Amino acid sequence: MKPTAGYDTRRSFAQKMVNRSLGKFRQYLSGVGRVLLMKNQLWFGDNLQILREEVSDESVDLVYLDPPFNSQANYNVLFKTPDEDAASAQVEAFRDTWTWGSEAKWAFDEIMHAGGSVASIVHALHAALGDSDMMAYLVMMAQRLHELRRVLKPTGSLYLHCDPTASHYLKILLDAIFGPTNFLNEIIWKRTSAHSSARRYGPIHDTLLFYSKRDPHLWNPQYQPYSEEYLDLFFDQVDEDGRRWKRMDLTGAGTRNGETGKPWRGIDITAKGRHWAYPPSHLDKLDRAGKIHWPKKVDGMPRLRQYPEDLPGVAMQDIWTDLKPLHNRAAERLHYPTQKPVALLNRILRCSSNPGQVILDPFCGCGTTVAAAHASDRRWIGIDVAYHAIRVIEDRLKGMGGEASYDLGGIPRDFASAARLADRDKYQFQWWANYLVGVQALKEIRKGPDRGIDGQCTS
Incomplete structure (x- = not known):
């Protein structure tokens, strides 16, 4: 059965779309090749x-x-x-x-x-x-x-x-x-x-x-290192080894239902309307590493000991x-x-x-x-x-x-390209020509009164 005119139109359109897609794909591959081989x-x-x-x-x-x-x-x-x-x-x-x-x-x-x-x-x-x-x-x-x-x-x-x-x-x-x-x-x-x-x-x-x-x-x-002024102002605590540190909060505003909302070391953080900044297991690790400061007050909240070396520096x-x-x-x-x-x-x-x-x-x-x-x-x-x-x-x-x-x-690689450079920019042609024959030193030299360069023998 002979295809209808509508079928031919649809087939032609589909073929155009395929050709266009293939063309774009070939263009993409060509671009990838240029990038990889550049x-x-x-x-x-x-x-x-x-x-x-x-x-x-x-x-x-x-x-x-x-x-x-x-x-x-x-x-x-x-x-x-x-x-x-x-x-x-x-x-x-x-x-x-x-x-x-x-x-x-x-x-x-x-x-x-x-x-x-x-x-x-x-x-x-x-x-x-x-x-x-x-x-x-x-x-x-x-x-x-x-x-x-x-x-x-x-x-x-x-x-x-x-x-x-x-x-x-x-x-x-x-x-x-x-x-x-x-x-x-x-x-x-x-x-x-x-x-x-x-x-x-x-x-x-x-x-x-x-x-x-x-x-x-x-x-x-x-990041840049902290300035001494910044360290003196904010890292105002000193530990047993003489290292500077500053107090940081271990909690955040609002309650949570997950790990960070659970009690830790007898402190019901949810009752205080807050949550821990880290899960209790991580808080244990920080404590074992001596990174948590426990206040002398019985009901005082623990704080994080933050040392300058723990931070990347100032953005x-x-x-x-x-x-x-x-x-x-x-x-x-x-x-x-x-x-x-x-x-x-x-x-x-x-x-x-x-x-x-x-x-x-x-x-x-x-x-x-x-x-x-x-x-x-x-x-x-x-x-x-x-x-x-x-x-x-x-x-x-x-x-x-x-x-x-x-x-x-x-x-310039040949006479024709050298002539084009001379026609376009006589001053740059002089630089090229002097370097070509080796009479121009690799330093700036006072230009001549004709706005040209003066050769200097390097041998």
Whole structure:
């Protein structure tokens, strides 16, 4: 019997659904393969292009970025170099990018064309700031932050490191891109002990804006040791061995019908309208271990002896004063502008990632994020627009011991790609060419009057 037209329609629809499901399953397997086989990646080039072309959707567990900002002297800039001294290769790479011009105008137009809440925020900021360098910085950051959210896994999070110059503008952008409910913390890092400033308070802190992609996000609670002041104030008792402890209640409000509601050591806790914090069997163990304080009063209630070592410490707060900045004699110091201490990145990695997960730094500079991720058994993706930074990172990885396995992308491999780099960025082409022939030392050198670099023989 010939099938009816309705049957053919249903069969066609069912086949489409099967094909769609198989396609999604193949896509899923492909994504799994990319995650399982992904090597560490170091990229030279514009992070916007690399993010869009090379980094898959929802493939990254944690993003940390410390974006440079080069402006006129009237700003307290995010990225500083000594006045009239050795210009950083990274600042040179961004000197034109963070200035209002054709590229910033193109970025603004792209955001406006996309529409949505981000376009509304950027339009409002442009109305207030005009065609300024700050506005160029913000539209460029809006593009990149949008891509960074795209590549984050649903459980992933982002830390944006900045200073008060632009943190308020960046938070508005992040609220628009990630959603205000996904803002988690504004972390204050005391980056130096003192800074003299004329006619104002000394600026001594940086800001880290912490966002999740959505809830729930990956979070590993971290703790700090108790301060002596806290110990003196709250752990005000001393036991027979001279150890400090504090009294803690062994009961909770309300009655219970289970084990915690039963009498213990002759005390009918239910009659008191309360319940034990632990079952009687556990209370016996605590007592045998000397962890229960029995008052001298006949009808006094026993209390728990809580020692500092029984507790993990104080949960990590949003003001960090214990991570010291890099001083001139620090062993890890590379004399690279804006270098951050490894301890800062170690804390972020411990809190917001696990071993084996993927860490991305799209402005990786001298590679502190890369080094911290590599040492803690995380996989990593580092991107920087300065060729000098790539060489610093490679040298840093070699100095860590063992063989660092990673793919290096964006480096000219032939005449055509070298010509494209020269056409796109003559300054970075000079860095690449000088390193290629071995006449550029691995340190910053005063730039020449033509805004080019001056070679220095290393042999």
